[in-house]
Amino acid sequence: MVEGILSKAFWVVCATVFAAATVVYGQQVPCYFIFGDSTFDSGNNNNLQSKAKVNYSPYGIDFPGGPTGRFTNGRTIADVIGELSGFEDFIPPLAGASPKQAHTGINYASGGGGLHKETSEHLGGRINLRKQIQNHKKAIKKAKVPAQRLEQCLYTINIGSNDYINNYFMSETYSTSSLFNPNQYAYFLNRLYRTHLKRLHRLGARKVALFSISQIGCTPKMIVSHGGGQGCAKDVNAAVAIFNKNLKDLVNDFNKKVKGAKFTYVDIFSGGDPLAFGRLGFKVAYKGCCTISPGEELCVPNKPVCANRSEYLFWDDIHSSEATNKMAAKGSFDGPLGSPYSIAQLVKQ
Structure with missing residues (x-):
């Protein structure tokens, strides 16, 4: 994902939860539907005319199927949540899925996808x-x-990062930052999110987990482009924090007003000192594991990658490593990230 840097206490709790054994007694929900961007995409962009696709090596170097179109070296957060929910197989992308797959789950997420229709054009x-x-x-x-x-199905959504990275903070290409201040833009996106969530609810969604945007100002890409190469881009993280507050308020509002459904907010933002990751086995927080050309964010095809991938927060200059994804997934499933419910509690509702 477009992963942020989280506080020591926060991640120590996540690491403790991750180290504990999770016992899954069979498939806990009949189906699992996944929506979002490159943080959850498992191959929906492979056949698109797009710069936002990664169906090549070294992506997938640690994934059983190799380079499937996942924007990481191994599993995504959504993949791990599926495993923790008892699914024996990974939820397949819509691209290539058979019609009957809709009975057990489909991944609709797309790299570059956003809330605003012009995002990532x-x-x-x-x-x-x-x-x-x-x-x-x-x-x-x-x-x-x-x-x-x-x-009875589980629905997870991770969207919004591109509306900032590939829109609001690309003023040379998009006009949104001149049309909206950060508060106005967050409100605009929240209205879109609310409309889409209502539509999904009308289609039967009753157990929905909405992921916050992470601290994208702390990704290697944004540190260089908006942080002067000296640290996290504070203005980027401040704008995202407004979006996240509104999203949490949206979840609370839906839980009050929408009867017979449960929504939860998954916090993958909460900020802190990146040096805290050293205690969790992560040694590299500001650099991607793979070879990346100057000014780019994705891995160069078929070039060397780091050997100690579990020690890197980031796989490339924008997306997190499988090690980070596993910890975030575990923290959201039965750890401290979900509010008012963990995903484990959500599936039991």
């Missing part, structure tokens, strides 16, 4: 959240998935 093909939900509607209708079944 410069990258070419990508699927925004509105279109992802439209794709979901078509898939469940074609497969004739019963409404009662859909209400």
Whole structure:
């Protein structure tokens, strides 16, 4: 994911939870539907005319299927959540999924995807959240998935990072930063999110986990482009913090007003000292593991990567390593990241 740097106390708790054994007694929900951007994408961009695709080596170097289109070296957060929920197989991307797959789950996430329709236009093909939900509607209708079944499924959404990285903070390409101040832009995105969430609810979603945007100002890419190469880009993180507060308020509002459904906010932002990661086995916080060309963010095809990948927070200059993803997934599933519910509690509702 576009991973942030989290506080020592926060991550120590996550690490403790991760070290503990999680016993999963079979598949806990009948189906799992995944929405979002490159943090969750498992191959939906592979056949698009897009700069936002990674179906090449060294991506997937630690994944059983090799370079599938996942923006990391191994599993994504969504992959690990699926495992923790008892699914024996990874939830497949919509691209190439059979119609019957809608009965057990589909991954609709797309690298470059956002809330604002213009987000990531410069990258070419990508699927925004509105279109992802439209794709979901078509898939469940074609497969004739019963409404009662859909209400028992798990839904996770991780969206919004690109609306900042590939829109608001690209003033040379997009005009949003001249049209909106950070508060106004966060409000604008929140209104879009609210509309999309209502649509998903009408399609049967009753157990929904919404992930915050992480501290994208602390990614290697943003440190160079907006932090002067000297540390996290504070203005970027401050803008994202407004989005996250509004998202948490949105979750609380839906829980009060939408009967028969449960929503939870997953906090992968909470800030702190990156040096704290040293105590968790991470030794490199500001540099990607793979070979990256100057000014770029994705790995150069078929070039060397670090040998000690579990010690790196980041896989490339924007996306987190599998080691980071595993910890974040565990913290969201039965750790301290979810509010008012962990995902484990959500699936039992």
